[in-house]
Structures are given as C-alpha cells and as structure tokens.
Amino acid sequence: MKALIITADNFEDSELLVPYYRLKEEGIEVDIASPKKTRIKGKHGYEVEANKTLKEVNSDDYDILILPGGRAPETIRREKEALEIAKHFFNKNKLVAAICHGHQTLITADLLQGRHATCYKSVAQEMKDAGAIYEDKEVVVDGNLITSRQPSDLPAFLRETMNILKRYRNMNKP
Amino acid sequence: MKALIITADNFEDSELLVPYYRLKEEGIEVDIASPKKTRIKGKHGYEVEANKTLKEVNSDDYDILILPGGRAPETIRREKEALEIAKHFFNKNKLVAAICHGHQTLITADLLQGRHATCYKSVAQEMKDAGAIYEDKEVVVDGNLITSRQPSDLPAFLRETMNILKRYRNMNKP
Numbered sequence: 249m250k251a252l253i254i255t256a257d258n259f260e261d262s263e264l265l266v267p268y269y270r271l272k273e274e275g276i277e278v279d280i281a282s283p284k285k286t287r288i289k290g291k292h293g294y295e296v297e298a299n300k301t302l303k304e305v306n307s308d309d310y311d312i313l314i315l316p317g318g319r320a321p322e323t324i325r326r327e328k329e330a331l332e333i334a335k336h337f338f339n340k341n342k343l344v345a346a347i348c349h350g351h352q353t354l355i356t357a358d359l360l361q362g363r364h365a366t367c368y369k370s371v372a373q374e375m376k377d378a379g380a381i382y383e384d385k386e387v388v389v390d391g392n393l394i395t396s397r398q399p400s401d402l403p404a405f406l407r408e409t410m411n412i413l414k415r416y417r418n419m420n421k422p
Numbered sequence: 423m424k425a426l427i428i429t430a431d432n433f434e435d436s437e438l439l440v441p442y443y444r445l446k447e448e449g450i451e452v453d454i455a456s457p458k459k460t461r462i463k464g465k466h467g468y469e470v471e472a473n474k475t476l477k478e479v480n481s482d483d484y485d486i487l488i489l490p491g492g493r494a495p496e497t498i499r500r501e502k503e504a505l506e507i508a509k510h511f512f513n514k515n516k517l518v519a520a521i522c523h524g525h526q527t528l529i530t531a532d533l534l535q536g537r538h539a540t541c542y543k544s545v546a547q548e549m550k551d552a553g554a555i556y557e558d559k560e561v562v563v564d565g566n567l568i569t570s571r572q573p574s575d576l577p578a579f580l581r582e583t584m585n586i587l588k589r590y591r592n593m594n595k596p
Contacts, residue, residue, distance in 0.1 A: 261466065262439050269440050270447075272577035273584075292435065292466040403446035410447075 249417055251278045252310040254302070254330055254353070260318030261290035262399045263347050267314050268296070270406050276413070281305050283327055291318050302329035307336035312413060317348025317368060317398075325356040334359060338392065343416070345394040345409045347401065351375055364390035366397050423591055425452045426484040428476070428504055428527070434492030435464035436573045437521050441488050442470070444580050450587070455479050457501055465492050476503035481510035486587060491522025491542060491572075499530040508533060512566065517590070519568040519583045521575065525549055538564035540571050 251271050255264055264280075271278050282288050282298035289295050313334065315321065324330045334357045337344045346354060348368040354360050361379035366388045376382050387396045387404040394412065396405035425445050429438055438454075445452050456462050456472035463469050487508065489495065498504045508531045511518045520528060522542040528534050535553035540562045550556050561570045561578040568586065570579035 261435075262443075262468070265436050266440055266443050269436075269576045269580070270444065273444075273581045292468060294436070294466060402443045406443070407447045 249276050249413070250310050251276050251312045251314060252305065252307075252333070253278060253280045253314045253316065254282070254324055254333065255280065255288065255298075255316050255318075256282045256320040256323040257288050258319035258323075259288065259290045259316050260320075260348055260399065261292040261294040262402065263316035263318065263350070264290065264296065265294060266399075266402045267316070267345070267406060267409070270410065271314075274410065274413075279305075279310075281333075283323065288320075302327055302333065305329070305333055307333050307340075310337075310342070311416065312343040312345065312409070313337045315344070315346040315350030315353055317350045319349070321349045321352035325353045331357040341392050343392050343394065343409070343412060345405065347396045347405055348398055351395065355380075363393055364388050365393060365395040367395060368397055423450050423587070424484050425450050425486045425488060426479065426481075426507070427452060427454045427488045427490065428456070428498055428507065429454065429462065429472075429490050429492075430456045430494040430497040431462045432493035432497075433462065433464045433490050434494075434522055434573065435466040435468040436576065437490035437492065437524070438464065438470065439468060440573075440576045441490070441519070441580060441583070444584065445488075448584065448587075453479075453484075455507075457497065462494075476501055476507065479503070479507055481507050481514075484511075484516070485590065486517040486519065486583070487511045489518070489520040489524030489527055491524045493523070495523045495526035499527045505531040515566050517566050517568065517583070517586060519579065521570045521579055522572055525569065537567055538562050539567060539569040541569060542571055 280298045281300040287295045338359045351367045355378040364381045386401040454472045455474040459475050461469045512533045525541045529552040538555045560575040
C-alpha cells in the first residue's frame with residue numbers, strides 16, 4: 249500500500265506532517281511530489297524532501313492521494329500533471345483526501361460536480377461554484393472523497409482516512 | 423482514557439501536535455498543562471491552549487503522560503509540580519512517552535536510573551549521567567517508558583505508544 253502527497257512551498261505544515269507521519273506509523277510508504285524534486289518549505293518553516301517531480305509520478309503506483317492545504321495548492325492547481333493525477337484517482341475510484349485549501353486542485357480539475365465535501369471557509373464559495381455540495385463539518389466522506397476544513401479537523405480527517413484505508417487493505421488481502 | 427501533555431512556550435511544534443492529534447483521532451481526551459493557563463507558542467509559531475496549570479493537574483485522572491521536546495523542557499524541569507507529576511506516573515507504573523528533549527524533566531526528577539531509553543543526541547550525555555542506558559534507536563520501550571529521539575521518529579514513537587495504550591484499554595475493559 250502506497251500514498252502520494254502532492255504539495256509545494258508554503259504548504260500548511262501540520263496538514264502535511266500529521267498525515268505523513270500517520271501513514272508511516274501504519275507502515276504505508278509515502279511519496280511527496282512537487283513541481284521540482286527539491287526540499288520544500290511550509291508556512292511555519294518545516295522542510296520536507298519532495299522525492300518525486302509531478303512528471304515522474306506513475307499514478308498506478310498509489311492507493312491514496314493526499315492534498316494538504318496552505319498556499320501550496322495555488323501553485324499545484326496550475327500544474328497540468330497534478331490535474332491529470334487527480335483525474336486518474338477519481339476515474340479509478342481511488343481514495344482522495346483533501347484538507348483546507350487542498351481542494352483547489354480538484355476544483356481546477358473539475359472533479360467536484362455534485363460531490364459532498366467540506367473545505368476551509370474561504371474556499372467554500374469557489375467550491376460551490378464548481379458544483380460541490382458544501383457541508384460545514386469536520387469531515388465529509390463521499391465515496392472515494394474525504395474532505396476536512398482545517399488543522400483542528402485532523403483527528404476526524406485521519407480517523408476516516410485510516411478506517412477506509414484499512415477496509416480497503418483487508419478487502420485486497422490475498 | 424485520558425492523556426496529559428506537559429509543555430511550555432518553545433515546544434517543538436510537531437512533537438506536540440502529532441501526538442495530540444493522534445490521541446484525539448483515537449477518541450482519547452487530552453489535557454495540556456503548563457506553568458500558566460494561557461496560550462503557549464511553539465518554536466515554529468503554532469499556538470495551543472494550555473487548559474490546565476501544573477498546580478491544577480490531578481495525576482490520578484490520567485493514563486499516560488506525554489513529554490514533547492523543544493526548549494519547553496528547560497522551563498518544565500524547573501517546576502516542582504511537574505517533577506511530582508512525573509514521579510506519580512512512574513510510581514503507579516503508568517505510561518510515560520518522552521521525545522527529543524522531553525526527557526529532561528525525567529532526568530531532573532531522577533527517574534531514569536537503570537532504565538533503557540533514547541533521546542535527542544545532545545541530551546544523551548546528560549541522560550547517561552542520570553543513570554539511563556542510552557540506545558540510539560528510533561524508539562525504545564522499557565516497561566512504562568517509551569522514548570524517541572526526534573520528530574522523524576514520530577511514526578515509531580506513536581506506533582508503540584498507541585499499541586501499548588490499546589492493550590491497556592483492552593485489559594481494563596469491564
């Protein structure tokens with residue numbers, strides 16, 4: 249089982265680090281992809297290594313896509329490869345977990361039509377305009393899509409994400 | 423089941439936030455105690471509410487004590503109440519999980535004689551001088567004591583902590 253985080257400079261540090269460490273706690277391999285293969289820096293100064301470029305990502309390798317927030321999604325939503333990766337996950341009905349501003353990539357990829365979701369309050373109008381059904385809750389699960397609003401929702405966001413991932417893992421046991 | 427985090431200004435942000443959110447993900451109530459009941463600030467600028475003073479803590483209420491690192495332990499180890507709380511957890515053989523510089527409170531309370539433990543490399547000599555058996559590993563478990571070195575050890579630190587907490591919870595089910 250393998251996870252992909254797509255982000256860039258100015259990520260919201262806790263929204264990247266908390267899921268990253270949580271997945272690793274569970275023994276899940278995590279790649280971090282960004283426009284360039286370099287160290288990237290969060291809004292609070294934490295640095296992580298982007299070990300893949302967006303171009304290098306083979307979406308078939310991954311079971312879940314995580315989209316942290318911060319200002320990184322402003323960069324990511326302009327990257328054609330990021331939109332293609334997001335579309336792959338939706339087409340294959342694979343898990344996508346987005347928090348805060350992470351959804352902006354899904355909005356630009358036009359993947360939220362008719363989908364129940366939540367997001368950071370300042371993104372809500374944009375998400376509704378993209379056809380999503382906005383709910384002001386700590387976590388919303390709609391099929392393959394798990395969404396939360398902000399860092400304080402991380403416990404609920406990861407509770408749902410890990411539960412669904414574990415069900416998926418059990419279903420696919422040989 | 424209830425957890426207590428003891429810390430102060432200049433905590434290492436990820437070493438507080440990642441365990442805090444992880445425990446809440448599991449439905450465990452978490453109190454944060456500090457010398458004053460106020461908002462405290464991490465080295466990277468994250469703020470959390472200390473909802474208890476050290477004086478207000480009733481140690482009997484808690485199943486686990488978490489000691490994050492950063493520069494906060496320099497403050498905490500000078501607080502008589504913090505040392506008393508740490509001693510209570512050891513006397514009652516309740517779980518204590520310390521990471522990075524978090525151990526400094528345990529060193530001052532003289533609780534590490536003959537105990538296997540790891541810590542941030544710059545704390546190692548001080549910990550050995552206090553009688554601990556230092557091991558350079560991502561996580562060391564010795565009875566009630568779980569220790570790790572640094573933020574990148576958080577997955578192993580929390581894997582052991584959560585496994586032991588869950589065993590404890592199952593043992594105490596009515």
